[in-house]
Amino acid sequence: xxxxxxxxxxxxxxxxxxxxxxxxxxxxxxxxxxxxxxxxxxxxxxxxxxxxxxxxxxxxxxxxxxxxxxxxxxxxxxxxxxxxxxxxxxxxxxxxxxxxxxxxxxxxxxxxxxxxxxxxxxxxxxxxxxxxxxxxxxxxxxxxxxxxxxxxxxxxxxxxxxxxxxxxxxxxxxxxxxxxxxxxxxxxxxxxxxxxxxxxxxxxxxxxxxxxxxxxxxxxxxxxxxxxxxxxxxxxxxxxxxxxxxxxxxxxxxxxxxxxxxxxxx
Amino acid sequence: xxxxxxxxxxxxxxxxxxxxxxxxxxxxxxxxxxxxxxxxxxxxxxxxxxxxxxxxxxxxxxxxxxxxxxxxxxxxxxxxxxxxxxxxxxxxxxxxxxxxxxxxxxxxxxxxxxxxxxxxxxxxxxxxxxxxxxxxxxxxxxxxxxxxxxxxxxxxxxxxxxxxxxxxxxxxxxxxxxxxxxxxxxxxxxxxxxxxxxxxxxxxxxxxxxxxxxxxxxxxxxxxxxxxxxxxxxxxxxxxxxxxxxxxxxxxxxxxxxxxxxxxxx
DNA sequence: GACCCGCATC
DNA sequence: GATGCGGGTC
Numbered sequence: 001x002x003x004x005x006x007x008x009x010x011x012x013x014x015x016x017x018x019x020x021x022x023x024x025x026x027x028x029x030x031x032x033x034x035x036x037x038x039x040x041x042x043x044x045x046x047x048x049x050x051x052x053x054x055x056x057x058x059x060x061x062x063x064x065x066x067x068x069x070x071x072x073x074x075x076x077x078x079x080x081x082x083x084x085x086x087x088x089x090x091x092x093x094x095x096x097x098x099x100x101x102x103x104x105x106x107x108x109x110x111x112x113x114x115x116x117x118x119x120x121x122x123x124x125x126x127x128x129x130x131x132x133x134x135x136x137x138x139x140x141x142x143x144x145x146x147x148x149x150x151x152x153x154x155x156x157x158x159x160x161x162x163x164x165x166x167x168x169x170x171x172x173x174x175x176x177x178x179x180x181x182x183x184x185x186x187x188x189x190x191x192x193x194x195x196x197x198x199x200x201x202x203x204x205x206x207x208x209x210x211x212x213x214x215x216x217x218x219x220x221x222x223x224x225x226x227x228x229x230x231x232x233x234x235x236x237x238x239x240x241x242x243x244x245x246x247x248x249x250x251x252x253x254x255x256x257x258x259x260x261x262x263x264x265x266x
Numbered sequence: 267x268x269x270x271x272x273x274x275x276x277x278x279x280x281x282x283x284x285x286x287x288x289x290x291x292x293x294x295x296x297x298x299x300x301x302x303x304x305x306x307x308x309x310x311x312x313x314x315x316x317x318x319x320x321x322x323x324x325x326x327x328x329x330x331x332x333x334x335x336x337x338x339x340x341x342x343x344x345x346x347x348x349x350x351x352x353x354x355x356x357x358x359x360x361x362x363x364x365x366x367x368x369x370x371x372x373x374x375x376x377x378x379x380x381x382x383x384x385x386x387x388x389x390x391x392x393x394x395x396x397x398x399x400x401x402x403x404x405x406x407x408x409x410x411x412x413x414x415x416x417x418x419x420x421x422x423x424x425x426x427x428x429x430x431x432x433x434x435x436x437x438x439x440x441x442x443x444x445x446x447x448x449x450x451x452x453x454x455x456x457x458x459x460x461x462x463x464x465x466x467x468x469x470x471x472x473x474x475x476x477x478x479x480x481x482x483x484x485x486x487x488x489x490x491x492x493x494x495x496x497x498x499x500x501x502x503x504x505x506x507x508x509x510x511x512x513x514x515x516x517x518x519x520x521x522x523x524x525x526x527x528x529x530x531x532x
Numbered sequence: 533g534a535c536c537c538g539c540a541t542c
Numbered sequence: 543g544a545t546g547c548g549g550g551t552c
Contacts, residue, residue: 021533021534071441074441074442077419077420077441078420078441078442078444080416080419081416081417081419081420081444081446084546098442107451107454108449109448109449109451109461110409110446110447110448110449111446111447111449112444112445112446112447113444113445114420114442114443114444114445115442115443115444116441116442117441117442533552534551534552535550535551535552536549536550536551536552537548537549537550537551538547538548538549538550539546539547539548539549540545540546540547540548541544541545541546541547542543542544542545542546
Protein backbone atom coordinates (compact mmCIF):
# COMPACT_ATOMS: atom_id res chain seq x y z
CA UNK A 1 0.00 0.00 0.00
CA UNK A 2 1.36 3.32 -1.10
CA UNK A 3 -0.06 6.73 -0.36
CA UNK A 4 1.92 9.91 -0.88
CA UNK A 5 0.27 13.25 -0.33
CA UNK A 6 2.01 16.25 -1.78
CA UNK A 7 0.51 19.59 -0.85
CA UNK A 8 2.45 21.53 -3.43
CA UNK A 9 1.23 19.47 -6.35
CA UNK A 10 2.67 21.88 -8.87
CA UNK A 11 6.10 20.48 -7.98
CA UNK A 12 5.19 17.12 -9.44
CA UNK A 13 3.70 18.76 -12.52
CA UNK A 14 6.95 20.66 -13.04
CA UNK A 15 9.04 17.56 -12.50
CA UNK A 16 7.18 15.77 -15.24
CA UNK A 17 7.40 18.71 -17.60
CA UNK A 18 11.13 18.69 -17.08
CA UNK A 19 11.76 15.03 -17.84
CA UNK A 20 9.01 13.85 -20.17
CA UNK A 21 10.79 15.11 -23.28
CA UNK A 22 13.97 13.32 -22.29
CA UNK A 23 12.61 9.98 -21.09
CA UNK A 24 9.65 8.03 -22.44
CA UNK A 25 9.16 5.32 -19.85
CA UNK A 26 10.68 4.99 -16.41
CA UNK A 27 10.30 3.30 -13.08
CA UNK A 28 9.39 5.42 -10.09
CA UNK A 29 10.86 3.77 -7.00
CA UNK A 30 9.18 4.22 -3.67
CA UNK A 31 10.82 3.36 -0.41
CA UNK A 32 10.77 4.66 3.11
CA UNK A 33 13.36 7.19 2.02
CA UNK A 34 11.33 8.79 -0.67
CA UNK A 35 10.01 8.79 -4.18
CA UNK A 36 12.76 8.55 -6.76
CA UNK A 37 13.48 7.88 -10.39
CA UNK A 38 16.58 7.10 -12.36
CA UNK A 39 16.48 6.73 -16.10
CA UNK A 40 18.50 7.09 -19.26
CA UNK A 41 17.13 9.28 -21.99
CA UNK A 42 15.69 7.53 -25.02
CA UNK A 43 18.93 7.74 -26.96
CA UNK A 44 20.87 6.41 -23.98
CA UNK A 45 23.17 9.37 -23.72
CA UNK A 46 21.95 11.35 -20.74
CA UNK A 47 20.76 10.21 -17.34
CA UNK A 48 18.12 11.72 -15.06
CA UNK A 49 18.00 11.15 -11.33
CA UNK A 50 15.11 12.48 -9.30
CA UNK A 51 14.65 12.34 -5.56
CA UNK A 52 11.67 13.57 -3.58
CA UNK A 53 12.36 12.74 0.06
CA UNK A 54 9.56 11.36 2.17
CA UNK A 55 9.87 14.27 4.62
CA UNK A 56 8.70 16.62 1.89
CA UNK A 57 5.31 14.96 1.67
CA UNK A 58 2.49 15.91 3.99
CA UNK A 59 1.69 12.24 4.31
CA UNK A 60 3.99 9.44 3.21
CA UNK A 61 3.03 5.83 3.52
CA UNK A 62 5.03 3.18 1.73
CA UNK A 63 4.63 -0.23 3.30
CA UNK A 64 7.22 -1.87 1.12
CA UNK A 65 9.52 -0.90 -1.67
CA UNK A 66 7.67 -0.53 -4.90
CA UNK A 67 8.84 0.11 -8.42
CA UNK A 68 6.18 1.52 -10.70
CA UNK A 69 6.79 1.66 -14.42
CA UNK A 70 5.09 4.63 -15.99
CA UNK A 71 4.81 6.14 -19.40
CA UNK A 72 5.86 9.68 -18.59
CA UNK A 73 3.85 11.16 -21.41
CA UNK A 74 0.66 9.61 -20.13
CA UNK A 75 1.51 10.54 -16.57
CA UNK A 76 2.10 14.09 -17.70
CA UNK A 77 -1.27 14.17 -19.45
CA UNK A 78 -2.94 13.23 -16.22
CA UNK A 79 -1.00 15.68 -14.10
CA UNK A 80 -1.95 18.42 -16.51
CA UNK A 81 -5.48 17.86 -15.29
CA UNK A 82 -4.43 18.98 -11.81
CA UNK A 83 -4.66 22.64 -11.01
CA UNK A 84 -1.46 24.35 -9.96
CA UNK A 85 -2.81 24.80 -6.46
CA UNK A 86 -4.14 21.29 -6.15
CA UNK A 87 -2.95 18.80 -3.58
CA UNK A 88 -1.79 15.65 -5.33
CA UNK A 89 -1.95 12.21 -3.77
CA UNK A 90 -0.32 9.20 -5.41
CA UNK A 91 -1.85 5.88 -4.46
CA UNK A 92 -1.10 2.28 -5.36
CA UNK A 93 -2.15 -1.00 -3.89
CA UNK A 94 0.43 -3.75 -3.53
CA UNK A 95 0.40 -5.96 -6.57
CA UNK A 96 -1.88 -3.65 -8.49
CA UNK A 97 -1.00 -2.85 -12.07
CA UNK A 98 -2.37 0.66 -11.81
CA UNK A 99 -1.54 3.83 -9.96
CA UNK A 100 -4.05 6.47 -8.93
CA UNK A 101 -3.44 10.19 -8.90
CA UNK A 102 -5.86 12.14 -6.76
CA UNK A 103 -6.22 15.90 -7.13
CA UNK A 104 -7.92 18.00 -4.48
CA UNK A 105 -8.68 21.62 -5.20
CA UNK A 106 -7.62 24.02 -2.43
CA UNK A 107 -11.26 24.53 -1.46
CA UNK A 108 -11.94 20.78 -1.49
CA UNK A 109 -14.90 21.41 -3.75
CA UNK A 110 -13.39 19.45 -6.58
CA UNK A 111 -11.86 16.04 -6.13
CA UNK A 112 -10.54 14.16 -9.11
CA UNK A 113 -8.99 10.75 -9.35
CA UNK A 114 -7.09 9.49 -12.35
CA UNK A 115 -6.11 5.88 -12.66
CA UNK A 116 -3.23 4.97 -14.92
CA UNK A 117 -1.99 1.59 -16.07
CA UNK A 118 1.51 0.68 -15.02
CA UNK A 119 4.05 -0.91 -17.35
CA UNK A 120 6.85 -3.40 -16.90
CA UNK A 121 10.11 -1.65 -17.53
CA UNK A 122 13.42 -3.31 -16.99
CA UNK A 123 15.91 -0.72 -15.97
CA UNK A 124 19.35 -1.21 -14.65
CA UNK A 125 19.63 1.05 -11.65
CA UNK A 126 23.11 2.48 -11.84
CA UNK A 127 24.95 3.26 -8.70
CA UNK A 128 26.23 6.76 -9.19
CA UNK A 129 29.36 7.22 -7.11
CA UNK A 130 29.88 10.44 -5.26
CA UNK A 131 32.79 12.05 -7.03
CA UNK A 132 35.18 14.89 -6.45
CA UNK A 133 34.65 17.52 -9.09
CA UNK A 134 37.30 19.82 -10.47
CA UNK A 135 34.86 22.66 -10.48
CA UNK A 136 31.38 23.43 -9.25
CA UNK A 137 29.47 26.39 -10.60
CA UNK A 138 26.30 27.68 -9.02
CA UNK A 139 24.36 30.29 -10.94
CA UNK A 140 20.80 31.54 -11.53
CA UNK A 141 18.95 28.82 -13.38
CA UNK A 142 17.21 31.27 -15.71
CA UNK A 143 20.58 32.69 -16.74
CA UNK A 144 21.95 29.24 -17.53
CA UNK A 145 18.81 28.43 -19.53
CA UNK A 146 19.12 31.64 -21.48
CA UNK A 147 22.77 30.97 -22.27
CA UNK A 148 22.09 27.44 -23.53
CA UNK A 149 19.21 28.65 -25.67
CA UNK A 150 21.20 31.55 -27.09
CA UNK A 151 24.24 29.44 -27.89
CA UNK A 152 22.17 26.77 -29.57
CA UNK A 153 21.15 29.25 -32.20
CA UNK A 154 24.82 29.54 -33.16
CA UNK A 155 26.26 26.06 -32.66
CA UNK A 156 25.50 22.51 -31.63
CA UNK A 157 27.92 22.13 -28.76
CA UNK A 158 29.01 24.24 -25.85
CA UNK A 159 32.46 24.34 -24.30
CA UNK A 160 32.18 25.06 -20.60
CA UNK A 161 35.47 26.34 -19.18
CA UNK A 162 35.99 27.19 -15.56
CA UNK A 163 38.81 29.33 -14.28
CA UNK A 164 39.23 31.19 -11.05
CA UNK A 165 37.63 34.24 -12.62
CA UNK A 166 34.46 32.55 -13.61
CA UNK A 167 32.84 30.28 -16.12
CA UNK A 168 32.89 30.64 -19.89
CA UNK A 169 30.36 29.13 -22.29
CA UNK A 170 31.56 29.00 -25.89
CA UNK A 171 30.22 27.74 -29.15
CA UNK A 172 31.07 27.84 -32.80
CA UNK A 173 28.95 27.34 -35.85
CA UNK A 174 28.65 28.14 -39.51
CA UNK A 175 27.66 31.73 -38.91
CA UNK A 176 30.33 32.51 -36.35
CA UNK A 177 31.38 31.99 -32.76
CA UNK A 178 30.14 33.02 -29.36
CA UNK A 179 31.66 33.28 -25.90
CA UNK A 180 29.70 34.13 -22.79
CA UNK A 181 31.69 34.71 -19.64
CA UNK A 182 30.01 34.78 -16.26
CA UNK A 183 32.23 36.21 -13.59
CA UNK A 184 32.09 34.97 -10.08
CA UNK A 185 29.82 37.34 -8.23
CA UNK A 186 28.84 36.76 -4.64
CA UNK A 187 28.16 40.35 -3.72
CA UNK A 188 24.72 40.47 -5.16
CA UNK A 189 21.70 41.43 -3.03
CA UNK A 190 19.91 38.14 -3.29
CA UNK A 191 21.79 34.88 -2.86
CA UNK A 192 19.86 33.24 -5.69
CA UNK A 193 21.29 35.79 -8.09
CA UNK A 194 24.87 34.97 -7.19
CA UNK A 195 27.29 33.18 -9.46
CA UNK A 196 29.68 31.11 -7.42
CA UNK A 197 32.63 29.18 -8.74
CA UNK A 198 34.35 26.58 -6.60
CA UNK A 199 37.43 25.43 -8.45
CA UNK A 200 40.04 22.87 -7.55
CA UNK A 201 41.56 22.89 -10.97
CA UNK A 202 40.68 24.52 -14.26
CA UNK A 203 38.49 22.44 -16.49
CA UNK A 204 37.16 22.78 -20.02
CA UNK A 205 34.60 20.33 -21.41
CA UNK A 206 32.38 20.09 -24.44
CA UNK A 207 28.70 19.08 -24.40
CA UNK A 208 25.85 18.76 -26.85
CA UNK A 209 23.59 21.78 -26.48
CA UNK A 210 20.60 19.70 -27.45
CA UNK A 211 20.77 17.89 -24.11
CA UNK A 212 21.59 20.99 -22.14
CA UNK A 213 18.47 22.61 -23.50
CA UNK A 214 16.47 19.60 -22.42
CA UNK A 215 17.88 19.84 -18.92
CA UNK A 216 16.92 23.47 -18.61
CA UNK A 217 13.26 22.48 -18.81
CA UNK A 218 13.71 21.98 -15.06
CA UNK A 219 14.34 25.70 -14.59
CA UNK A 220 10.90 26.34 -13.03
CA UNK A 221 11.86 23.99 -10.19
CA UNK A 222 14.62 26.12 -8.78
CA UNK A 223 16.07 29.61 -8.93
CA UNK A 224 19.57 28.25 -9.09
CA UNK A 225 21.38 25.50 -10.90
CA UNK A 226 24.58 23.73 -9.94
CA UNK A 227 26.94 22.49 -12.62
CA UNK A 228 29.61 20.05 -11.48
CA UNK A 229 32.50 19.37 -13.83
CA UNK A 230 35.47 17.04 -13.97
CA UNK A 231 37.45 15.98 -16.98
CA UNK A 232 36.49 12.43 -17.96
CA UNK A 233 33.33 12.51 -15.79
CA UNK A 234 29.80 13.28 -16.87
CA UNK A 235 28.72 16.77 -15.99
CA UNK A 236 26.01 16.99 -13.35
CA UNK A 237 23.38 19.67 -13.82
CA UNK A 238 21.39 19.83 -10.61
CA UNK A 239 18.21 21.65 -9.70
CA UNK A 240 17.34 21.50 -6.02
CA UNK A 241 13.69 20.96 -5.25
CA UNK A 242 12.87 23.01 -2.19
CA UNK A 243 12.49 20.99 1.01
CA UNK A 244 12.31 17.75 -0.93
CA UNK A 245 15.30 16.76 -2.94
CA UNK A 246 16.65 17.36 -6.39
CA UNK A 247 16.58 16.54 -10.03
CA UNK A 248 19.99 15.83 -11.54
CA UNK A 249 20.96 15.43 -15.15
CA UNK A 250 24.17 13.64 -16.16
CA UNK A 251 25.79 14.02 -19.54
CA UNK A 252 29.13 12.69 -20.77
CA UNK A 253 31.44 15.25 -22.33
CA UNK A 254 32.26 14.99 -25.97
CA UNK A 255 35.84 14.02 -26.73
CA UNK A 256 37.68 17.22 -27.51
CA UNK A 257 39.00 17.36 -31.03
CA UNK A 258 41.23 19.80 -32.82
CA UNK A 259 40.50 23.45 -32.27
CA UNK A 260 39.27 23.85 -35.82
CA UNK A 261 37.03 20.82 -35.63
CA UNK A 262 34.62 21.90 -32.96
CA UNK A 263 31.54 20.15 -34.25
CA UNK A 264 32.29 16.46 -33.83
CA UNK A 265 29.41 14.05 -34.03
CA UNK A 266 28.35 12.31 -30.86
CA UNK B 267 -36.32 47.31 -42.90
CA UNK B 268 -34.17 45.98 -40.12
CA UNK B 269 -31.85 47.96 -37.90
CA UNK B 270 -30.41 46.55 -34.71
CA UNK B 271 -27.93 48.59 -32.72
CA UNK B 272 -25.92 46.71 -30.14
CA UNK B 273 -23.75 48.86 -27.93
CA UNK B 274 -21.78 45.97 -26.53
CA UNK B 275 -20.66 44.69 -29.89
CA UNK B 276 -18.21 42.26 -28.34
CA UNK B 277 -21.20 40.13 -27.37
CA UNK B 278 -21.96 39.41 -30.99
CA UNK B 279 -18.31 38.70 -31.70
CA UNK B 280 -18.26 36.18 -28.86
CA UNK B 281 -21.50 34.60 -29.99
CA UNK B 282 -20.02 33.93 -33.39
CA UNK B 283 -16.80 32.59 -31.97
CA UNK B 284 -18.84 30.15 -29.95
CA UNK B 285 -20.93 28.71 -32.76
CA UNK B 286 -18.95 29.08 -35.95
CA UNK B 287 -16.99 25.88 -35.37
CA UNK B 288 -20.17 23.94 -34.81
CA UNK B 289 -22.41 25.30 -37.54
CA UNK B 290 -21.46 26.33 -41.05
CA UNK B 291 -24.58 28.06 -42.32
CA UNK B 292 -27.66 29.19 -40.43
CA UNK B 293 -30.65 31.46 -40.57
CA UNK B 294 -30.81 34.37 -38.18
CA UNK B 295 -34.44 35.11 -37.44
CA UNK B 296 -35.52 38.61 -36.58
CA UNK B 297 -38.87 39.44 -35.11
CA UNK B 298 -40.26 41.97 -32.71
CA UNK B 299 -39.16 39.65 -29.93
CA UNK B 300 -35.53 39.58 -30.81
CA UNK B 301 -32.71 38.24 -32.87
CA UNK B 302 -32.46 34.46 -32.75
CA UNK B 303 -30.92 31.45 -34.37
CA UNK B 304 -31.53 27.76 -34.26
CA UNK B 305 -29.36 25.32 -36.12
CA UNK B 306 -28.07 21.80 -36.13
CA UNK B 307 -24.34 21.28 -36.23
CA UNK B 308 -22.87 20.14 -39.53
CA UNK B 309 -22.98 16.47 -38.55
CA UNK B 310 -26.57 16.85 -37.41
CA UNK B 311 -25.91 15.70 -33.88
CA UNK B 312 -25.99 18.83 -31.76
CA UNK B 313 -28.32 21.79 -31.84
CA UNK B 314 -27.64 25.43 -31.05
CA UNK B 315 -30.29 27.91 -30.01
CA UNK B 316 -29.44 31.56 -29.60
CA UNK B 317 -31.69 34.34 -28.40
CA UNK B 318 -30.84 38.02 -28.15
CA UNK B 319 -33.96 39.81 -26.95
CA UNK B 320 -34.92 43.09 -28.55
CA UNK B 321 -34.76 44.85 -25.18
CA UNK B 322 -31.04 44.22 -25.05
CA UNK B 323 -30.41 46.38 -28.09
CA UNK B 324 -30.01 50.13 -27.83
CA UNK B 325 -32.15 50.45 -30.91
CA UNK B 326 -34.25 47.66 -32.36
CA UNK B 327 -36.28 48.11 -35.49
CA UNK B 328 -37.72 45.10 -37.25
CA UNK B 329 -40.67 46.00 -39.47
CA UNK B 330 -41.51 42.44 -40.27
CA UNK B 331 -40.17 39.02 -39.54
CA UNK B 332 -37.07 38.30 -41.49
CA UNK B 333 -34.95 35.20 -41.85
CA UNK B 334 -31.41 35.83 -43.00
CA UNK B 335 -29.24 32.93 -44.09
CA UNK B 336 -25.60 33.51 -43.29
CA UNK B 337 -22.38 31.65 -43.62
CA UNK B 338 -21.17 31.89 -40.06
CA UNK B 339 -17.54 31.67 -41.01
CA UNK B 340 -17.84 34.67 -43.27
CA UNK B 341 -19.90 36.54 -40.73
CA UNK B 342 -17.26 35.82 -38.12
CA UNK B 343 -14.55 37.12 -40.43
CA UNK B 344 -16.41 40.40 -40.71
CA UNK B 345 -17.11 40.69 -37.02
CA UNK B 346 -13.45 40.17 -36.32
CA UNK B 347 -12.95 43.51 -38.01
CA UNK B 348 -14.93 45.18 -35.24
CA UNK B 349 -13.08 46.37 -32.20
CA UNK B 350 -14.14 44.88 -28.90
CA UNK B 351 -15.47 48.25 -27.79
CA UNK B 352 -17.22 49.01 -31.03
CA UNK B 353 -20.94 49.50 -31.35
CA UNK B 354 -22.31 47.09 -33.93
CA UNK B 355 -25.38 47.79 -36.04
CA UNK B 356 -26.98 45.11 -38.19
CA UNK B 357 -28.96 46.46 -41.12
CA UNK B 358 -31.00 44.85 -43.87
CA UNK B 359 -33.52 46.18 -46.32
CA UNK B 360 -36.64 44.16 -47.00
CA UNK B 361 -36.11 41.90 -49.94
CA UNK B 362 -32.41 42.59 -50.08
CA UNK B 363 -30.04 39.68 -50.45
CA UNK B 364 -27.38 41.30 -48.34
CA UNK B 365 -26.90 42.31 -44.73
CA UNK B 366 -24.74 45.17 -43.53
CA UNK B 367 -22.69 45.23 -40.36
CA UNK B 368 -21.71 48.67 -39.20
CA UNK B 369 -18.97 49.18 -36.64
CA UNK B 370 -18.57 52.45 -34.76
CA UNK B 371 -15.54 52.98 -32.61
CA UNK B 372 -16.35 54.29 -29.12
CA UNK B 373 -14.94 57.68 -30.04
CA UNK B 374 -16.92 57.74 -33.27
CA UNK B 375 -13.65 58.37 -35.06
CA UNK B 376 -13.93 55.22 -37.10
CA UNK B 377 -17.04 54.01 -38.81
CA UNK B 378 -16.89 50.86 -40.88
CA UNK B 379 -19.55 49.06 -42.79
CA UNK B 380 -19.28 45.53 -44.11
CA UNK B 381 -21.85 44.15 -46.50
CA UNK B 382 -22.28 40.39 -46.70
CA UNK B 383 -24.27 38.29 -49.15
CA UNK B 384 -27.09 36.29 -47.68
CA UNK B 385 -27.80 32.69 -48.60
CA UNK B 386 -30.91 30.60 -48.96
CA UNK B 387 -30.88 27.99 -46.27
CA UNK B 388 -33.78 25.69 -45.71
CA UNK B 389 -33.92 24.85 -42.09
CA UNK B 390 -36.61 23.10 -40.21
CA UNK B 391 -37.20 25.17 -37.12
CA UNK B 392 -37.71 22.65 -34.38
CA UNK B 393 -40.06 23.45 -31.59
CA UNK B 394 -38.10 22.61 -28.48
CA UNK B 395 -40.55 21.73 -25.75
CA UNK B 396 -39.91 22.97 -22.26
CA UNK B 397 -39.09 19.86 -20.32
CA UNK B 398 -38.75 18.85 -16.73
CA UNK B 399 -35.20 17.86 -16.03
CA UNK B 400 -34.07 15.26 -13.56
CA UNK B 401 -31.18 17.42 -12.56
CA UNK B 402 -29.90 20.91 -13.19
CA UNK B 403 -26.32 21.83 -12.39
CA UNK B 404 -25.06 25.38 -12.31
CA UNK B 405 -21.34 25.88 -12.04
CA UNK B 406 -18.58 28.27 -13.07
CA UNK B 407 -18.29 28.10 -16.83
CA UNK B 408 -14.50 28.14 -16.73
CA UNK B 409 -14.46 25.14 -14.44
CA UNK B 410 -16.76 23.19 -16.73
CA UNK B 411 -14.59 24.07 -19.70
CA UNK B 412 -11.46 22.98 -17.87
CA UNK B 413 -13.03 19.66 -16.93
CA UNK B 414 -14.13 18.92 -20.50
CA UNK B 415 -10.71 19.80 -21.82
CA UNK B 416 -8.89 17.73 -19.22
CA UNK B 417 -11.08 14.68 -19.69
CA UNK B 418 -10.69 14.81 -23.44
CA UNK B 419 -6.98 14.17 -23.02
CA UNK B 420 -7.91 10.82 -21.49
CA UNK B 421 -11.05 9.67 -23.30
CA UNK B 422 -13.61 10.47 -25.97
CA UNK B 423 -16.78 10.47 -23.92
CA UNK B 424 -17.83 11.83 -20.57
CA UNK B 425 -20.30 10.31 -18.18
CA UNK B 426 -22.06 13.04 -16.23
CA UNK B 427 -23.64 11.71 -13.04
CA UNK B 428 -25.63 13.82 -10.64
CA UNK B 429 -26.36 12.86 -7.09
CA UNK B 430 -27.40 14.93 -4.13
CA UNK B 431 -23.78 15.44 -3.20
CA UNK B 432 -22.75 16.93 -6.48
CA UNK B 433 -21.87 16.17 -10.03
CA UNK B 434 -19.31 13.69 -11.28
CA UNK B 435 -17.59 13.76 -14.66
CA UNK B 436 -15.95 10.49 -15.68
CA UNK B 437 -14.08 9.18 -18.66
CA UNK B 438 -12.05 6.18 -19.69
CA UNK B 439 -9.42 5.77 -22.35
CA UNK B 440 -6.40 3.77 -23.37
CA UNK B 441 -4.11 5.23 -20.76
CA UNK B 442 -6.50 5.00 -17.83
CA UNK B 443 -9.59 6.46 -16.26
CA UNK B 444 -10.58 9.74 -14.69
CA UNK B 445 -13.28 10.91 -12.30
CA UNK B 446 -13.82 14.52 -11.31
CA UNK B 447 -16.31 15.22 -8.57
CA UNK B 448 -17.62 18.72 -7.98
CA UNK B 449 -19.40 19.06 -4.70
CA UNK B 450 -22.37 21.29 -4.31
CA UNK B 451 -21.08 24.53 -2.86
CA UNK B 452 -23.24 27.54 -2.34
CA UNK B 453 -21.26 29.11 0.45
CA UNK B 454 -18.70 30.70 -1.74
CA UNK B 455 -18.01 34.43 -1.61
CA UNK B 456 -19.09 35.21 -5.12
CA UNK B 457 -22.30 33.71 -6.49
CA UNK B 458 -20.70 33.07 -9.86
CA UNK B 459 -18.24 30.71 -8.20
CA UNK B 460 -20.95 28.55 -6.69
CA UNK B 461 -21.76 25.04 -7.79
CA UNK B 462 -25.44 24.35 -7.36
CA UNK B 463 -27.15 21.04 -7.94
CA UNK B 464 -30.91 20.84 -8.20
CA UNK B 465 -31.85 17.20 -8.37
CA UNK B 466 -35.21 15.53 -8.65
CA UNK B 467 -33.75 12.15 -9.30
CA UNK B 468 -30.24 10.85 -9.86
CA UNK B 469 -29.14 10.77 -13.46
CA UNK B 470 -26.12 9.45 -15.29
CA UNK B 471 -25.62 10.14 -18.98
CA UNK B 472 -22.85 9.75 -21.53
CA UNK B 473 -21.84 12.38 -24.07
CA UNK B 474 -19.20 12.88 -26.71
CA UNK B 475 -16.49 15.16 -25.33
CA UNK B 476 -15.85 16.50 -28.80
CA UNK B 477 -19.17 18.33 -28.72
CA UNK B 478 -18.87 19.40 -25.12
CA UNK B 479 -15.57 21.02 -25.96
CA UNK B 480 -17.25 22.83 -28.81
CA UNK B 481 -19.95 24.12 -26.51
CA UNK B 482 -17.45 25.49 -24.05
CA UNK B 483 -16.29 27.93 -26.70
CA UNK B 484 -19.19 30.00 -25.33
CA UNK B 485 -17.43 30.33 -21.98
CA UNK B 486 -16.48 33.98 -22.56
CA UNK B 487 -20.18 34.85 -22.73
CA UNK B 488 -20.96 34.01 -19.13
CA UNK B 489 -19.29 33.27 -15.82
CA UNK B 490 -21.64 30.40 -15.19
CA UNK B 491 -23.05 27.54 -17.18
CA UNK B 492 -26.21 25.55 -16.56
CA UNK B 493 -26.36 21.88 -17.46
CA UNK B 494 -29.83 20.32 -17.53
CA UNK B 495 -30.06 16.55 -17.63
CA UNK B 496 -32.78 13.96 -18.01
CA UNK B 497 -32.44 10.39 -19.09
CA UNK B 498 -33.61 10.00 -22.67
CA UNK B 499 -33.52 13.76 -23.28
CA UNK B 500 -30.77 15.78 -24.87
CA UNK B 501 -28.64 17.61 -22.33
CA UNK B 502 -28.94 21.38 -22.42
CA UNK B 503 -25.78 23.37 -21.85
CA UNK B 504 -26.82 26.97 -21.39
CA UNK B 505 -24.82 30.18 -21.19
CA UNK B 506 -26.85 33.20 -20.23
CA UNK B 507 -26.04 36.36 -22.13
CA UNK B 508 -26.33 39.24 -19.71
CA UNK B 509 -29.45 41.38 -20.15
CA UNK B 510 -30.18 39.84 -23.50
CA UNK B 511 -30.88 36.14 -23.62
CA UNK B 512 -28.93 32.97 -23.91
CA UNK B 513 -27.11 30.50 -26.04
CA UNK B 514 -28.12 26.89 -25.54
CA UNK B 515 -26.54 23.75 -26.84
CA UNK B 516 -28.45 20.49 -27.05
CA UNK B 517 -26.79 17.11 -27.35
CA UNK B 518 -28.36 13.67 -27.28
CA UNK B 519 -26.81 11.24 -24.84
CA UNK B 520 -25.00 8.23 -26.16
CA UNK B 521 -26.76 4.96 -25.52
CA UNK B 522 -25.11 3.44 -22.50
CA UNK B 523 -23.41 0.18 -23.27
CA UNK B 524 -21.85 -2.46 -21.10
CA UNK B 525 -19.48 -1.27 -18.44
CA UNK B 526 -16.54 -2.70 -20.33
CA UNK B 527 -17.56 -1.11 -23.60
CA UNK B 528 -17.44 2.51 -22.70
CA UNK B 529 -16.20 3.88 -25.97
CA UNK B 530 -19.08 3.36 -28.38
CA UNK B 531 -19.00 5.16 -31.68
CA UNK B 532 -21.43 8.00 -32.23
C1' DG C 533 4.16 18.54 -29.48
C1' DA C 534 7.17 22.58 -28.53
C1' DC C 535 7.94 27.32 -28.83
C1' DC C 536 6.61 32.15 -28.96
C1' DC C 537 3.66 36.10 -28.18
C1' DG C 538 -0.07 38.71 -26.21
C1' DC C 539 -3.55 39.39 -22.62
C1' DA C 540 -5.09 39.43 -18.11
C1' DT C 541 -4.29 39.35 -13.38
C1' DC C 542 -2.10 40.41 -9.00
C1' DG D 543 5.99 45.74 -13.19
C1' DA D 544 6.09 40.87 -12.99
C1' DT D 545 3.97 36.48 -13.35
C1' DG D 546 0.82 33.11 -15.01
C1' DC D 547 -2.54 31.54 -18.55
C1' DG D 548 -4.37 30.94 -23.07
C1' DG D 549 -4.11 31.02 -28.07
C1' DG D 550 -1.68 30.72 -32.27
C1' DT D 551 2.21 29.27 -35.12
C1' DC D 552 5.84 26.27 -36.74
